[in-house]
Amino acid sequence: MNEARAVAPSDLPREGSLWGHPRQLWMLLGVTVWFNFAFYGFRAFLAPYIAQHFFAHLGAAAAQRQADLLGSGFLALMYATPIVGGYVADKILGETRSVALSFWLGTLALLLMALPTLEGFELGMAAFALGVGLNIPLTVLIGRNYADDDSRRDGGYTLYYLAINLGSFIAPMICADLIGRHYGYRWGFLAAAVGMLLAGVVFQWRKHKLDPLLPKGDHLHGPMATVWVVLAIAVLMYPVAMLLAYPRILSDVMYALMGLLVLYFAVSCVRRRDRVQTQRYLALLLLFVGLVVFWALSLQGVTSLNFLARDYVDAPWDFSWFQSANPFYILLFAPFLAMLWPWLERRGRDPSTPRKFGIGVVLVALSYGVLVYAIDHLRHGDGHIGWWPLMLCYLLQTLGELALSPIGYALVGQLAAPEESSLAMGGWFFGVAIAYQLAGWIATLTTKMSGTTAITGISDYAHVYTQVFAWGLGVGLVFLFAAPWIRKLMHGVH
Structure with a gap:
């Protein structure tokens, strides 16, 4: 969300490079692959799964219509939450804690989405959308590995873009086809959860290595900040799930927010x-x-x-x-x-x-x-x-x-x-x-x-x-x- 702080070469950790780039970049790239594996893994079958599992009693075409609205509303909400998630990362949790929490919340959300009831599924979607908003600093952390005048910076972001697409390329074959089609798409959500869990474990294990790159004040808030954010997310999950259940209301809310944003810039x-x-x-x-x-x-x-x-x-x-x-x-x-x-x-x-x-x-x-x-x-x-x-x-x-x-x-x-x-x-x-x-x-x-x-x-x-x-x-x-x-x-x- 926010632009990365200028980092002087002397501020960077002196652990050397691996294949021409800072060592911690490769950890972040690996985490990126698994995070996108999780998201694109279930996105590959999301709408057909919703239609078949929750709305089949309406008839094929009506079920497809409901699935299109619910699935697109959920994905839309995912791209709306970064506005709030970026603020939480900047002002409350700090960048690395925010990203770590997003992985753990995403894992829990995917387990909820594997539940057989529509209510549990919608709660899982709400948790996932709220968690994704906290993941925004991952993009910033890629850039923090380089000084502003480091010529390798653009190459690092190119590798990041490739990591995103590597994860999204392999995910449908594994989560949707190899597992979902043969054993049931509910198990596809569990396969995606494994990818998210791997991202969380690796990041939690290595995130202390990123501490020298963080801006001053990133750790001003104590452990209770995480507790309060988790409690806030728990409180918000049900209202967000209810919003997902009413696509027209969600649509109106999003257009209204967009109008307010345009009005802000006009003023x-x-x-x-x-x-x-x-x-x-x-x-x-x-x-x-x-x-x-x-x-x-x-x-x-x-x-x-x-x-x-x-x-x-x-x-x-x-x-x-x-x-x-x-x-x-x-x-x-x-x-x-x-x-x-x-x-x-x-x-x-x-x-x-x-x-x-x-x-x-x-x-x-x-x-x-x-x-x-x-x-x-x-x-x-x-x-x-x-x-x-x-x-x-x-x-x-x-x-x-x-x-x-x-x-x-x-x-x-x-x-x-x-x-x-x-x-x-x-x-x-x-x-x-x-x-x-x-x-x-x-x-x-x-x-x-x-x-x-x-x-x-x-x-x-x-x-x-x-x-x-x-x-x-x-x-x-x-x-x-x-x-x-x-x-x-x-x-x-x-």
């Missing part, structure tokens, strides 16, 4: 009376819209695309394996994209940030065009489609993500006022939460109502994805054409 601009900063915030708001649109479309992979893969895609593997496509493509293509942008910059052809946002949205829109074409023209006799259109869909979405996502977080720090950069970063994370919320509602459109009965079919997917393609393409083209004007609002930020 801040009026009080500051700084034309340049006001225009930079306007540019940030426009790019924020692009971010929300991109992820609202891309995150169909968690909801409607997951159901499409399960019900209408012929593949020689389990449907959950498609959840590994995105991290696989990132591991494959991220190094090439990382070399492409500097190569273009040296030739004066590097697209501006607004243009990259436009490229990202256009690519995610085209991914749905591929599926619509496949459903309309390449359907098999049984009404199914082959596996390659969905793999091509995920490829286009991943390339769009690589064009848009990595630059977003750096952009916030460049466009926001220094004294508001943490809050602006929290708002950027909140944009992903809003996108998850929208993704759930878009996914429900793939099921239509006939009287009191919900029905669905592959043609319904084609109908919705045609609209997604058209709207996404329109937004992407607007960004491409408006890029020079938005860039002027950024006042020198590329």
Whole structure:
């Protein structure tokens, strides 16, 4: 959440390096792999599990609709809690205690999610969402291993990005397919809990090694601070679980919070009376819209695309394996994209940030065009489609993500006022939460109502994805054409 404090080389622990990077970085990378193994492991089967286990009595399509809303609401809440979790880490627990608590709370949450009742499952989701908010300092701790002028810093964050995707690549194969499909998806939650437990044990064992890197005052609060935070989380679990049970209310609350955040920055601009900063915030708001649109479309992979893969895609593997496509493509293509942008910059052809946002949205829109074409023209006799259109869909979405996502977080720090950069970063994370919320509602459109009965079919997917393609393409083209004007609002930020 907060920018890392400048660390002088003399402040760094003198334990030497391992493979060219500080030794503690590798511990953090290992922890990152297992944390993301846990999250992406159960996310791979989350919506189908909810539909099958808790709402099957409503009928297949109505169950899918409820699962889309509950699953996306939970994932949205996960991206909203870092705003509060970052404050708790900065002001109450300190960074390492906050991260350690997030692992233990996440392990408990996954055990609750394995319970057979909807009430226990929702309590587990609430605990997991609250715990994830406390995990935000993990990103900061990566940077604390380096002095500000250390040339290895960018490489460290590249390794961090790869660790995230390594964990998310292997998780669906193990939690969803190897364990969940063969023994029941409840056991998939337990497999994810094992990954979270490993992250917690390793971090708890080695976190004292990070103490020399922490800012002064990080340990001002005693052990009772942890007790009070745990008690607060215990009190909040039930209200948050109730909020998850009512997706429309959760949606209204999140939109209201987003409105208040925008209002705060508008008032801040009026009080500051700084034309340049006001225009930079306007540019940030426009790019924020692009971010929300991109992820609202891309995150169909968690909801409607997951159901499409399960019900209408012929593949020689389990449907959950498609959840590994995105991290696989990132591991494959991220190094090439990382070399492409500097190569273009040296030739004066590097697209501006607004243009990259436009490229990202256009690519995610085209991914749905591929599926619509496949459903309309390449359907098999049984009404199914082959596996390659969905793999091509995920490829286009991943390339769009690589064009848009990595630059977003750096952009916030460049466009926001220094004294508001943490809050602006929290708002950027909140944009992903809003996108998850929208993704759930878009996914429900793939099921239509006939009287009191919900029905669905592959043609319904084609109908919705045609609209997604058209709207996404329109937004992407607007960004491409408006890029020079938005860039002027950024006042020198590329």
